[in-house]
Amino acid sequence: MTIFLTFAQQQSWLIVALPVAAFLFIGFVIIIAGRGQELAKRLAPWVLIVCLAAALALALGALAGGLARGAGGEVSHAPEWFQLAPAAGEHGAAAPGAALRFVPTERIADWLPLPASMGESFARTLKIGTLLDPLSAVMLVVVLLVSLLVQIYSLSYIKRDEHPRFYLYMALFTTAMLGLVIASSLLQLFIFWELVGVCSYLLIGFWYPKPEAAKAAIKAFVVTRFGDLGLLFAVIFLWMGYGDLTFSHLAAQIGPAMAAPAALPVSLTVVAILLFIGACGKSAQFPLHIWLPDAMEGPTSVSALIHAATMVAAGIYLVARMFFLFEAAxxxxxxxxxxxxxxxxxxxxxxxxxxxxxxxxxxxxxxxxxxxxxxxxxxxxxxxxxxxxxxxxxxxxxxxxxxxxxxxxxxxxxxxxxxxxxxxxxxxxxxxxxxxxxxxxxxxxxxxxxxxxxxxxxxxxxxxxxxxxxxxxxxxxxxxxxxxxxxxxxxxxxxxxxxxxxxxxxxxxxxxxxxxxxxxxxxxxxxxxxxxxxxxxxxxxxxxxxxxxxxxxxxxxxxxxxxxxxxxxxxxxxxxxxxxxxxxxxxxxxxxxxxxxxxVKLWWVDAFFTWLAHRVVLVLGRRARTFDKGVVDGLFVDGTAWLTGRLGVVMRRVSAGPLPGQLQYAALVIFLLAALVILGMSLTGLLPLLVKTAQIGGMR
Amino acid sequence: MFSITGLLTISGILFVAGAAALITRRNAVAALMGVELMLNAANLNFVAGWRYFWPERLDAHVAVLLVITVAAAEAAVGLAIILNLYRKFGTVDLEQIRLMRG
Incomplete structure (x- = not known):
């Protein structure tokens, strides 16, 4: 038992790898190899369900393992940063009245060394890894539990013909969500963050022949993009400021008492708000909430898993994960x-x-x-x-x-x-x-x-x-x-x-x-x-x-x-x-x-955004198009071509004419070039030098 | 003795006269003579430079001899071309000789 707990803790990447395996199996074996076969359709859900059950066992093991180590009187190696709150007691995990303790496990490997050619300060290594702390361990169990139950529910809710595609997307979604939860660095979290967004898009538009579903999928994708932009900027700023995006490093560097590094281009408050904008997009906070109600066009089991229990909670998870930043700002x-x-x-x-x-x-x-x-x-x-x-x-x-x-x-x-x-x-x-x-x-x-x-x-x-x-x-x-x-x-x-x-x-x-x-x-x-x-x-x-x-x-x-x-x-x-x-x-x-x-009118928020899109964005877009067509295309591109053409017509007369004309033209050009050289030299102050050289030569 | 300025001035006048002949005369033979004038202006430059700047070196003499040789060959080829032009067009007026349309 202890061996299993330790294994689950150390090899927590397997929790993500299992749904990946299900995804690859459903994608390659069932959909491509077993195309349309009745057996394949029956098999698809069970592949995912078995993988999720195994992953759930591992996640429970990882959770229990952390607790066991916390309770076992073992020397706790909880890192300093684990104390999220400044007012924490002797041990961050020891909440008042709770004897439970959880010892986090962090495993990090080098992923991508950035070359020094980008500048000395950028010669750092991107890291990848897993982080098991109370937040991620509990979240893993929640995600897997709800996901597993939803998959079982979907067995009869989704038509069998649609099973392979549905479970393919679901496997990818669960992978992405678990990857997001277990990520040890902000960049890793961001990658999976985008991946859950894609899965959300695919699953909202699962019944894509329905125009509402297709539209809702696009709406969800576009609206959350505004939030993601904020998160991306937060990631970039933190990277510039701290050079390492692992949560443990960031948490150790960002404290309420610590001054922000000079390399950070904006204040920590701005970074925190950008991060919060990202969370707003994903967690449907005002005014970026408009996509979530429309997302209900997807199958109900998708709504239950993605748009109620897990993905929309990712924004909350992100803020909780980066809470040390909010405390510092x-x-x-x-x-x-x-x-x-x-x-x-x-x-x-x-x-x-x-x-x-x-x-x-x-x-x-x-x-x-x-x-x-x-x-x-x-x-x-x-x-x-x-x-x-x-x-x-x-x-x-x-x-x-x-x-x-x-x-x-x-x-x-x-x-x-x-x-x-x-x-x-x-x-x-x-x-x-x-x-x-x-x-x-x-x-x-x-x-x-x-x-x-x-x-x-x-x-x-x-x-x-x-x-x-x-x-x-x-x-x-x-x-x-x-x-x-x-x-x-x-x-x-x-x-x-x-x-x-x-x-x-x-x-x-x-x-x-x-x-x-x-x-x-x-x-x-x-x-x-x-x-x-x-x-x-x-x-x-x-x-x-x-x-x-x-x-x-x-x-x-x-x-x-x-x-x-x-x-x-x-x-x-x-x-x-x-x-x-x-x-x-x-x-x-x-x-x-x-x-x-x-x-009934949803407090006119949706109407406002429609107005914004129609009356402001589209109008500005038309203006920009006019500018593009008229000035960029017309004046620069077409204008250059027109001028070249006209010049060609004039030049043709010279170069196709009799010899003296051509020679006169050549003489004119040589004269102009000489004049240009002399003018240039006099403007740059080189002409006196030339004259002086000639004088020295003359004196010899 | 001549000063270098005087020599260069004469060379310049010769060159401009040759160039003017080349670009203004309609007679092909006259234009060819303009080219010869320009070549000789260059020769005069070479000699003047040798005399006043580098009297110990022989580069200028080599160049002058080369130019005279090339000028002779050029005159021979040029006159042959003009002869052929005359046979083809019946004139050596450059303004009237044109094959290109444009």
């Missing part, structure tokens, strides 16, 4: 916390009025990601990561139940469903568990993690958060977070009531049937995880990534906050249930007037 935390809290409220409000079951969940995902970002901004990375983990479970569960419902009712519009509880009991109950967890009801997972985030907001409101965030701003953030709790509970209840209660409101809903066994299996496992993840092991594991910051809160405050938030959630749920119990013919929210219009 606390001004950036203001941006992170404000954008996060605003996104949470903003997206939750849009979620209130959505009629598409998947879109409700999509906006809910944006909102929950905003929560996590807020937690990071309030210097509570452990709470944010805790919420990331629980959210991965319950949101994947919600999406998978939505898939089952859509599969059964043949519609995505919640107004065309209804009465499905009787027909799909397993789905309805698991969906209820997921929904209650999302709303934050005791004792489900979401309750605990959301509570931790709210605690950090309360601490900030009392001026106990990061020093750059004033009590006023903290209070505002707390208010936004609490309002989000109410809205979350309301739209969750609205969705569940409309889908599962009342009478069927369409033919599809009338003839709905329970999901197949393999789908139910995934739902049940995820529901079980959602039930226990809030208090069993997960909080202690996630607390390892950083010690809690605000022990200063009195217990009665925390209890009041917890009670208040729970009360808000219950009120929201009852309100939502009461309003939609009878499935009213008109949307009760319509009474809100202009605000309802705003909700």
């Amino acid at each position: 606390p001004m950036a935390l203001i941006v992170v916390a404000t954008v996060g809290a605003f996104t949470a409220l903003f997206a939750a409000s849009i979620g209130l009025a959505q009629t598409d079951m998947k879109k409700v969940m999509a906006y809910s995902t944006v909102s929950q990601l905003g929560y996590m970002m807020m937690g990071l901004g309030l210097a509570a990375p452990a709470a944010a990561f805790f919420h990331l983990t629980t959210h991965a479970f319950f949101k994947a569960l919600l999406f998978l139940t939505a898939g089952a419902v859509i599969h059964a009712a043949h519609t995505q519009n919640i107004w065309e469903m209804g009465g499905l509880f009787k027909k799909m009991k397993v789905t309805a109950i698991t969906c209820l568990i997921g929904g209650l967890a999302l709303a934050g009801i005791f004792p489900l997972a979401g309750f605990f993690s959301k509570d931790k985030l709210l605690e950090s907001a309360l601490a900030a409101a009392m001026g106990l958060g990061p020093e750059t965030i004033s009590a006023g701003l903290g209070g505002l953030i707390l208010l936004m977070a609490l309002a989000t709790v109410l809205m979350t509970a309301f739209y969750t209840a609205r969705m569940w009531t409309l889908v599962f209660l009342g009478e069927p409101r369409s033919d599809g809903a009338k003839h709905a049937h329970e999901a197949p066994r393999s789908m139910q299996l995934s739902l049940l496992v995820l529901a079980a995880l959602t039930l226990v993840a809030g208090f069993l092991l997960v909080p202690r594991l996630t607390a390892l990534i950083a010690p809690a910051h605000h022990a200063a809160l009195a217990p009665w405050m925390i209890w009041t906050l917890t009670g208040g938030a729970s009360l808000l959630a219950v009120v929201g749920i009852l309100w939502g249930y009461a309003a939609y119990r009878r499935a009213p013919a008109t949307e009760p929210l319509a009474k809100l007037g202009w605000a309802y219009t705003g909700l």
